[in-house]
Amino acid sequence: MYSLLRPKRRSFGRQSFSRRARIEVLEDRRVLSAPTVADVNIGSTAWTSSFVDYLETANLGADGYAIPVGSSSQLKTLPWDNLDQIRITFSENVDVQMGDLSVSGVNQTAYAFSDFSYDPNTYTAVWTLVTPFAKDKLLLDLDGDGIDPVQDSVGNVLDGEWTDGSSTYNSGNGTAGGDFEFRFNVLPGDASQNGAVNYSDSYAVLMARGKEAGMTGYSIFHDIDGDGVVTTDDWYGVYFSMGHALPAGNPAGMTNDAPTTTGFAEVNVDEDAADVVLSLFDAFDDAEDEVENLAYSVVDNTNPALFSSVGVDTLNGQLTLAFAQNAFGSAELTVRAMDSGGLFVDTILSVIVAPVNDAPVITNFHVTEWQGCWVLSGNVTDVDDDLEGMVVTFGGILAGRNVETPVNGNGTFLIETDLEGVPSGLVSAQTVDPHGAPSNVAWCFVLVS
Structure with a gap:
């Protein structure tokens, strides 16, 4: 405007x-203008507040360690043994999802995430890994040109171009539409950040024992577990990594883009609904492989009891949700698409099954003669209500006689009645649940002599 x-x-x-x-x-x-990447921080859910606070006080990062850029320092090894979070801050508010970032390596082709969050006030997205990084050369690839790339509120897609070792923030070449591909290296125990864990790292950490964050002689690179103080535990972290070095080669993502995803709309159905069939081909895409050649799977399901089956038809690109009878609640399914190079993207499918009142059912209804009386008995079941307090009313040839009996807590009912003056015929039994839903009408033929 x-x-x-x-x-x-x-x-x-x-x-x-x-x-x-x-x-x-x-x-x-x-x-x-297109949104850009303004900062990348690496951190850990295991780091203590004293360590994180020190990083911020020392201008080394916010809620994590800011990887240096603009020089070869970008590729200096990170020595911490519990790195499991990636924080990316943008130049403006964006629409970014968990599946927009892929992380690939040499020792491990692709890394999976267990959690994702985005703060629209700080423009910062946080990805949490399933397991911390071990020694590896790593590549972050943030989607700027896939099926549903990172974009701002008016549709400008990410301007992410980056040259490792020379680019500085913000990312981009001035034109919207480009992945942000960012390299870094992790080698737990490499306190000297020279690409190999050896005696010099062990000795440096040993000599720094007792140093706390803020003290003279304290180094964040000696604090291998990030708890704010250099202890014997940090030395052990180095000692047991002695001889380790970065692997040869480049991360898998350097020559292959991971699949991208638009995700799935939330599925909302009522209890006992018919199967829901979703298109996998519409939800995923890949720069190198056709969607028909991707491998699809469901790698996590937070509530398996909600379904009788969850089927993946890779040939036809369909995900079929079959719901369990009388089940209701919610579930999150993690759906994965993997390309021929082993890179993958995960997206969360949210499913909500709303409860529907199930009517009670009368079974085993019998009318028998016993010691001059007629005994009416049977069973009541109701999958979502307590049975005690329900009342069975009898009709047919007993209509108008106000014959009824309460249901026991175990679902049985029984009453004796006099059928004198009642002709032979059918006796009916029916009950109603607390929500007003009537049961089936059960019938039994009575021959009155």
């Missing part, structure tokens, strides 16, 4: 825009 106020005239005849107009123009220019 270019909403310009009437310009004010200066005494010397020149015109100028009002302050409000200039601000609105600047805002429009901002949203017309």
Whole structure:
């Protein structure tokens, strides 16, 4: 919106825009530009607050360690043994999902995430790994040109181009539409950050024991577990990694893009609903492989009892959800697409099954003669209500006689009655649950002699 106020005239005849107009123009220019990556921090869910606070105080990162950029320092090994979080901050508010980032390595082709969050106030997305990084050369690949790339509120897609070892923030080449591909290395125990764990690392950490964050002589690279103090545990972390070095070669993602995803819309059905069939081909894409050649799987299900089966038909690209009888609740399914190079993307499918009241059912209804009386008995079942307190009412040839009996807590009912003056015929039995849903009508033929 270019909403310009009437310009004010200066005494010397020149015109100028009002302050409000200039601000609105600047805002429009901002949203017309593509979002970029403004920072990358690596961290751990195991790091203590004292360690994290020290990093921020020392200008080494916010809620994590800011990997240096603009030089070869970007590729210096990170020595911590519990790195399991990646934080990416953007230049503006964006729409970013867990599946927009892939992480590949040499020792491990691809890494999976257990959690994801995004803070629209700080423009920061956080991915948490299933397991911490071990020694590896790593590549972050943030989607800027896939099926559903990172984009801002007006649809500008990520401008992510990056050259390792020379680029500085912000990312990009000035044109929207480019992945952010960012290299870094992890080698637990490499306190000297030289690419190999050896005696010099062990000795440096041993000599630093007792140093706490903020003390003279304290180094974050000696604090291998990130608890804010160098202890024997840190030395053990180095000692048991002696001889380790970075692997040869490059991360798998250097020559192959991971699949991308648009995700799935939330599935909302009622209890006992018919099967739901979703298209996998519509939800995923890949730069190198056709969607028909991707390998699909469901790698996690938070509530298996909600389903009688979850089927993946890779040939036809279909995911079929068959719901368990009388089951309701919610579940999150992690659906994965893997390409021929072993890279994959995960997306969460949320499923909500709303409860539906099930009517009670009467079975085993019998009318028998016993010691001059007639005994009416049977069973009541109800999958979602307590049976005690329900009342069975009898009709047919007993209509108008107000014959009824309560149901026991175990679902049985029994009553004796006099059928004198009642003709032979059918006796009916029916009950109603607390929600007003009537049961089936059970019938029994009575021959009155």
